[in-house]
Amino acid sequence: MIYFVGAGSGAPDLITIRGANLLQKADVVVYAGSLVNPALLEYCKADCQIYNSATMTLEEVMDVMIPAAQAGQLVVRLHTGDPCVYGAHREQMDILDAHEIAYEVVPGVSSFCGAAAALKAEYTLPDVSQTVILTRMEGRTPVPEKEKIELLAAHGATMVIFLSAGQMEQLSERLIAGGYAPDTPVGIVYKATWPDEKVVRTTIAQMAQAAKEHNITKTALITVGNFLGSNYERSKLYDPTFTTEFREAKQ
Template sequence: MIYFVGAGSGAPDLITVRGAKLLGEADVIVYAGSLVNPALLDYAKEDCAIYDSAKMTLEEVIAVMAPAARAGKTVVRLHTGDPCVYGAHREQMDALDRLGLAYEVCPGVSSFCGAAAALKAEYTLPNVSQTVILTRMEGRTPVPEREQIESLAAHGATMVIFLSAGQLEKLSARLIEGGYAPETPAAIVYKATWPDEKVVRTTVGELAAAGAREGITKTALITVGGFLGDSYDRSKLYDPAFTTGFREASR
């Protein structure tokens, strides 16, 4: 069997119990060496064959996994965060489907969750934002025209922007063009949950200056929105005057 496993946001103890168990059982591990914390490989058994996919093409990854799976070995394809967010695992699953090979997916803690933890923040605050937009700037690879930063910024929702720390000046300008005021709270979270994690609180207008001051150009998430401010409404969930399916409102 082949398992796609989410490594979590960085800290090796933030992998799921299931993910750690699969790593310990694996005969072959193919891991995203450019992003996955190598300390996670400590879960592997001594005779496990380990490959760094940062140096491999899709075809080379499949060429490692497929024969191992056919030979009855347990294969773990270890992705950073959760594979469903910028994991490029759909194309791997499609290739395995064409080969008639079975696989399963073990979810992980995405870096956007790790960033919220680092910020001690809640993305969805009552009467501030009930929507979280996960996106990225186009770079060497494009994004669909309808998903340009300006269009998404027009919603005024919480935004978590991946893979864009090297374009902060352009990102700032486009967020403002889309509707965010320059003074809108923003934060740069570098390597969330890693030992060298860094949180830089700033504003949309000062993103580029903050990134330059801290020397951050990659491996960081940009978070934007009023959730980083101080104002929000109390949740009805724990309001004594609000009836839920589990308790009556106090009179």
């Protein structure tokens, strides 16, 4: 059996109980060494075979996992955050399907959740934003034409931008071109939930300079939107004048 396990956003105690239990039982672990906290490997038993996928191709990863699973070993493919966000695990699952090898996915705490925790922020505020856009800038690899930053920025929603910390000046220009005001709040979170986490609060106009001053060039999320401001409407969920399925409004 192969388990795709979300390692969480960085702190080793933010892995799920299910994920930690699987690491403790695993015979083989293939982990994303460029992003997964190596402290998580302390969950593994002494004779576990551990491979760092940062130095491997897709084919090399499968050459490790498939024979191990066919031999009856428990295999954990340990992905950063949650595998469903930039995890590149779909292509692995398709290969496993072709080989008729069983697998399961164990969700994890994505770094975008860790970033919100670091900012002490709520992405969805009444009368501010009810939509969260998770995206990235094109770099060495493209994005679909309809998902250019300018087009997404036109919505004015909360944005969480991955894999783009090295392109801050261009990102700032394109966010403004898409419709955000230059003074729109930005939160830059470097290595969310890791011991060396940094949180930088700035604006779209100043984000490139702020990142430069704090020496942030990679491994950071850029969060954009007025959810970082102070103006919002109270939620109806706990409003005493609002009737819900479980509570009558008070006059």
